[in-house]
Amino acid sequence: MVLLQTRRGALVQDRFPDLAAAARSLPNGLVLDGELAVLDHHGQLSFTALQRRATAGRNARALAAEMPAHFIAFDVLQHDGQELLDEPFARRRQVLEALFAEHRLGPPWTLCPWTTDPAVADEWLREWTNVPGVEGVVAKGLTGRYRPGGRGWTKVRRRNSTEALISAVTGSLHRPQVLLLGRYDTTGRLRLVGKTVPLKPGPAQDVAEHLTAAGPVHLWTGVRFTASWNNRTPLEPALVAPVLVAEFSADVSQDRGVWRHPLRYERLRLDADEADVPLFGET
Structure with missing residues (x-):
């Protein structure tokens, strides 16, 4: 069974049939945390296009063909049926990277990049935010556990x-x-x-x-x-x-x-x- 759930708990897999179909190739017992993204006709991230997809009804499949969705994976909360919430972020990241490598995941799945180098993060903040839709960078502690309903991280916006x-x-x-x-x-x-x-x-x-x-x-x-x-x-x-x-x-x-x-x-x-x-x- 494939479920797509918003931060507020609403199930939206019927509005994103393209992602739901793609997720059937993922291993069972997997729970990912991430963000949905939709590109406009110019290939740029579009919040308006995402809103259209999120409120789609009977035309969900037509919109999926016109504006395909992508999933940017930030974290993994369960793998092979094993809950990872109490594992440190560094360990969860290893599991997430191994998942992408072993299953050779490509579009619509995207692995969010990360670094421990402040200089690289600063470059991302200055350069990557020139791309429409990219707001900034997020800082997480390597030893932090995942806290449902809480962030435990800091967003730095340009x-x-x-x-x-x-x-x-x-x-x-x-x-x-x-x-x-x-x-x-x-x-x-x-x-x-x-x-x-x-x-x-x-x-x-x-x-x-x-x-x-x-x-x-x-x-x-x-x-x-x-x-x-x-x-x-x-x-x-x-x-x-x-x-x-x-x-x-x-x-x-x-x-x-x-x-x-x-x-x-x-x-x-x-x-x-x-x-x-x-x-x-x-x-």
Whole structure:
């Protein structure tokens, strides 16, 4: 029996029939930990394509043929029916590498690379994160056991600083909480690029002093916003004149020009204006 289970416990093998079929060639009594990945038509990792696959219904097989899934293996939790949760990571890694070597596993199976050399990890963080969809590196202790429901490891994301226009806020103009940042595309349309984490009191007051309420015409009038990628709770932000430039830091995880994770507000750029802000889709 082949089961594909999400972090939250949902079974999704019916939505990924290509992986379920490929898994039948794996040995029995095997439990792997890893991440699903789907490439778009340009051969790049795509969160949107993964979402389409994850919510597929009757068209699951058609989508599998159009956008095949891949499994990137991080860890092995059971091998040949033997539970390995209490084994140190170094031992589990040996078992995982032996599995790939003995069964000559190739696509859709990918063995996540690893190193004990900090210089190599630093190079990965600087160079590999130029690939869309690759956010950073993960650090694990060699002696650590696997803790279901807990991480026991540290994710180090690459972060870059850039600018966008403050185009709406949650809370109020007097007490802004979260900034909704936008950029213009080549057609003059104002596009959302991301939302910040909640502002601390000092920066919130600084931003509030410079906000101007939107006039009767705003390019986001009637646009619906949700809390996040995974939270479809609707937001009702206060629209503001998109003239203030905010500098923010973000990781490299973007999907179609939009940052997937919350942005970190750094400061107002009162020395800059709309012409200094990159266009939508630029970094």
